[in-house]
Structures are given as structure tokens and as C-alpha cells.
Amino acid sequence: MFAFRFLEMKNVLVVDDDLVLQSLLKSGLEAEGYVVSLASNGFEALEKLKCSSVDVIILDINMPTLDGIEMLKLRKDKTPVIVISSLDTEQDRVNVFELGADDFLSKPFSQRELLVRINAIKRRIALVRNESHLTDELAMDVLFDDSSYSVSISAKEVSFTQTEFKLFKYLFERKGNVVAKDELQLRVLQKELGQFDRNLDMHISNTRRKLAATQLPKSLINTVRGKGYSFAEQ
Template identity: 45%
Template sequence: MRNILLIQQSQVGEFNFEQQLNNLGFKVTVVNNALQALVKLESNNYEVALVDLSLERLESFWLLATRKLTTTVIALAANNSTLEKISALEMGADDYLAKPFNLRELQLRLDVLKRRSHPSDFSAPTYDIRFNDNDSSITCAGSNIQLTNTEYKLFRYLFERKGKVVTKDELQQRVLHKKLGKFDRNLDMHISNTRRKLTQQNLPRDLINTVRGQGYSFNF
């Protein structure tokens, strides 16, 4: 079971992070001040420490600034203030989340941070993908996904070039057979719809990954 240290003030009626994290399969230890947190961090092996910045400001930032262990730290804040986010990251937090947030998002962020710190512990999942040209559908991980003709062609084009970045201009010309206009979002719409259909079958939307400023790549 993955261990989490949660540092937050005890407030009656506040969203029960501990219970929700337990439901996700985490073992949670809760403390309500920075001194207790540092004692726990020195004597226990936690995968991550969640620091609620609603603690006394100096106390929570002091905790971030003085930590000398390798435990991943995610700062939790009541708002999405850019200044507070920058301050938390400068003081040593590895990531930042504004409340309220979806616990599934927190879980995914934890997975990403763990992959970065322990890359050998993870292997990319593989999917058996089959194409049906007759009805523009694909079978992926046992799920049948019905695509439009254009979505199907885009998906297959990217799949056949998996691991490579394919520019939007190339997709426009080779698949949509037209030049990419400055304000043309037609391609993005097709990609978005395809991702939505993937997630509806509990498949990762980032099978088709956006490479900012360049285009798309197929992650497999």
C-alpha cells in the first residue's frame, strides 16, 4: 500500500481527504502542524507529503523550505493564486493543486511524479490495436470503438508513425487533404472527439499525445 503524509489543519465539516485517499488505496497519516510532519518524515518512508497551505503561512512554507528528505511534496491551496503557486514551488514543493480538486487528478499527478523519480518501476502499457476498414472502427484492449471515417484515418496515420511527432500541417495535407489555415480548428476537433471516444472505453486519452507547438504523436 502506498503511504501518504497529509499535513492539514483539523476543520470540522471539511472535505474528508483521509477517507477519500483511503478509498483510492492509500495509507494516510494525518498531522496538523509542521513540527509533527518533520518528525514523521524523519522516521517513516512516505511516497508523498500533501501540505495544506491553509496552515499558518509561515509554518507551511517553513516546512517546505526546511525539508531535506526525498519525499515528494504537493502543496494544496484554497485558491489558484499564481503568486502562491510560485512561492510554494520556489520553497521546494514538487507540485501544486488548488482546492477543490478531483481526487482522480491527484492520483494521476502522484503517478506522474513517481514515474519521474523511479522510471524503472514503470513500464508503458501495451495495447492490442486492430483496424477494421469496413466500418472505420478499431478494437483496442478488447474494446470496440466506432470512429468516423476521418477520425479513423487520423488515428491510423498516427498509429503507423507511433513514437514520432506528426505535424498538424502534415495531418491536414495527408489525411484531411487541405492546407492548415491560421484559425482552422477542424483537425483539433477530430482529435478531441477521438480522445473522448477512447476515454468512454476507459482507455487513456493520451494515446494521442499533443506535442505543444508541433503536432501530435501516438503513445504506445
């Protein structure tokens, strides 16, 4: 297996109109070695993102001038976001995740829990970047054996089921392009994609698992949120 290159994510932007909580988070995070900047609403935060290097955003939802939801809609960056809020319904969580938030933490929370969530994001990003790095290093000599439903990738052989093999080959032949779920469902699984049909997702998940078991990056098959899947373009 490959070793993780753990990220130095030290710059945190706290966005909350509660000045007491701002102060507590700033002192607590700085005690752990983080560099903390503050904003009291979404507009201030967006301006800071234009001119400052930020690794993680801690974002409240309810704020004056521009709240957290509107900020998530307007932002152009891809900085990881941990939403913090006293609102904690299922719909609240769904809303922020659909807008690109990475985690949701209900108020009140402990300093320890926040640090655990930040470290979890660091590990996830390290995993993605290391898989991407490994993918770039592969020669990507890909050979398909249609009789045994196996694929040889840079001298590593992966055995698939017939459906997994067809999915992998279909995506590979269109590498660099996003293939919609309904197209994959129709062309490979030979049926229309239903609203609650998860067969395609299950086959993709199994394909990725078999790649990982062969010490190949699961990120060879990328999920493009709201659009479909793509094969990693070299």
C-alpha cells in the same frame, strides 16, 4: 471500467516569502496529515527539490531573489504546482499555465479550497497513471477495417468517422513519434492549419471519447504540449 489506484501524495513544499502565510499553511496541511517543507524564494525551493521528495508545490509568484515565474522556468522536475498569488489577471494565469503550473489559486483563499485543489490534482494524476497502466497491460493487437472505418484493439471494436479513422491510423503508423499538428492537418484533413482552426483538436477529442466509451484508455493518443500528438508506444 478499471479502478483508480489513488495516490498517497503527502509531501508538500510551500514556497512563499510571507512567513505568516507559511506558518498558517504548514499548520493547516499538517493537521490534514501532510508533511510540509518551506522555502522563502525560488532558489531555496530548487535546492530542496534536489534533495527532498516532493509531491505537490504550493508556489507564490512575487518573491525576492528568485520569483515564482523564474522558478517555473528553471525547474527540471515535473512535480505538480499550484500557484498562489494576489495577482489574478488573465495574463498572469496564462503565463503560469504556459510554464507548466497545474492550478492557480487567488489570494486570499481558504484552507478548504486549497485541500480541494490538491485532491483534484491527485485524482488527475491517478487517472493518467491508471490509464497508462491499462495501456501497458493491453496486448495491443490492432486491426484496421478500411471499409467500415472501424478499429479492433485487443478484441474491442471502435467505430470512427472517416476522418477519425484516418487520424488514428496515421498516428498508429508513426507510434512513438510526435506528429506535428500542421502535418496531421495537411495529411489527414487535407488543408493548411489556420491560427484559430480547432477542427483537428475536435476530431482528436471525439476519437479519445470513442476510445473511452469502449473502455480503452484515451491516453492511446497523447498530447505533446506545443508540438502535436503521438500514439502511445508499447
